[in-house]
Amino acid sequence: MDHDFWLSRWHANQIGFHEAEANARLVAHFDALALGPGGRIFVPLCGKTRDIAWFLSKGHAVTGVELSALAIAQLFEDLGAAPTITNAGPMRRYSAANLDVFVGDLFDLTQDMTGPVDAVYDRGALVALPAAMRTRYAAHVTRITQSAPQLVICLEYDQTLMDGPPFSIDPHELRRLYGGQYRQTLLGSGRATGRLSHLVAQESAWLLR
Numbered sequence: 001m002d003h004d005f006w007l008s009r010w011h012a013n014q015i016g017f018h019e020a021e022a023n024a025r026l027v028a029h030f031d032a033l034a035l036g037p038g039g040r041i042f043v044p045l046c047g048k049t050r051d052i053a054w055f056l057s058k059g060h061a062v063t064g065v066e067l068s069a070l071a072i073a074q075l076f077e078d079l080g081a082a083p084t085i086t087n088a089g090p091m092r093r094y095s096a097a098n099l100d101v102f103v104g105d106l107f108d109l110t111q112d113m114t115g116p117v118d119a120v121y122d123r124g125a126l127v128a129l130p131a132a133m134r135t136r137y138a139a140h141v142t143r144i145t146q147s148a149p150q151l152v153i154c155l156e157y158d159q160t161l162m163d164g165p166p167f168s169i170d171p172h173e174l175r176r177l178y179g180g181q182y183r184q185t186l187l188g189s190g191r192a193t194g195r196l197s198h199l200v201a202q203e204s205a206w207l208l209r
């Protein structure tokens with residue numbers, strides 16, 4: 001998936017992946033991360049997810065990264081917050097209380113830019129990327145977060161029925177990507193609903209530690 005693919009999706013408002021409320025599996029399984037008060041959560045490929053508002057409401061700090069400036073303008077509008085916008089290397093940094101979002105390519109983000117994070121939340125990130133890019137993504141996220149624990153929400157379905165995104169991520173793929181650094185535990189899974197119901201997809205929440 002190249003950048004234009006995603007930028008044009010945002011411009012055409014073709015964002016079927018966006019959920020109106022915080023993700024149900026996040027709400028059900030967040031405690032498994034055992035995050036201390038005020039802990040900072042890294043949200044790669046964040047879009048304008050409502051999950052960010054949910055983290056902030058729990059008193060956590062959030063660092064996001066997203067390609068689309070339009071998405072991030074909408075995120076801050078939804079939050080009712082006016083961001084302070086500064087340059088950060090090749091990226092732009094949008095900041096408000098407890099929230100920093102880098103706009104640009106995830107692969108340009110460094111550990112110096114994010115600072116320490118306590119956990120990673122991936123919903124819609126791994127599943128958005130084709131296999132070769134997933135390998136690079138997983139290594140990069142592991143490196144810049146220094147193997148912080150992750151809550152990963154992914155989808156599993158018969159990939160012959162549809163081209164991604166979203167791509168199917170099964171437990172073997174998760175092990176291929178993260179097995180060297182993390183132990184993976186299935187927290188829960190169930191039939192995916194909504195726009196993916198025709199695929200008989202399973203949505204699963206994994207803890208990587």
Ligand SMILES: C[S@@+](CC[C@H](N)C(=O)[O-])C[C@H]1O[C@@H](n2cnc3c(N)ncnc32)[C@H](O)[C@@H]1O
Nearest residue numbers: 006017045046047049066067105106123124128
């Ligand atoms: C499937 S959406 C998921 C958005 C969000 N996590 C959610 O759950 O609603 C994937 C997002 O990744 C962004 N994206 C894709 N490639 C990216 C990259 N290389 N760097 C930063 N963001 C990227 C897209 O613009 C899109 O908003």
